[in-house]
Amino acid sequence: MSEPTILHATFTAQPGTGDRVAALLRDFAEVVRAEEGNIVFDATRLVDDPDRFFVYEVYRDEAAFQAHIAAPAGVPFNAALQELIVEPSSQLTFLRRL
Template sequence: MTQFTNLAFFRARPGQTRALGAALRAFVAPTRAESERLNYNLHRSLDEADVWLVYENWRSAEGLDAHMKAPHLQAFLEVAPNLIAGDIRLRRFSMISSLATQGA
């Protein structure tokens, strides 16, 4: 199985960290309901409170593409310019190694 991984980095505009966090949290549940999603996790930087990260893995490129077009993500992207300083830094990866097992 080829796994596709996205790392998406967000930096909140000054004074918008709480609002950005709420907006990001709002689409965790609908994204986790997507059938091609393996995992989807939201993180906040311990070093810079305004920096957020979404770590997500998908079963297929098609599943990832469908997610990028999903209504809940599109709704976030409409409000994102008011909440995010600069651009969303999106990095896409495909897994090269095999999946790790517990304790390995």
């Protein structure tokens, strides 16, 4: 059995855009959760810094993650997100279960 692909993404909304980022992320989360290979897509906002976002994602395997990356919904989401965040893109950290 193959390993799941697990990662978290972090990013910071530009001043005044936090609620727009949250709405964009909420809509995208619904789409991702419907993908066949997605197991978890938890999008959260930091309590102490509501302009900071943390997304925890789990995909069945690497193929499911690659299908997620190639899915058509990701292109407009990432383009819109890039216009609203401080970083050039989401900062991804890949994880491995113990």
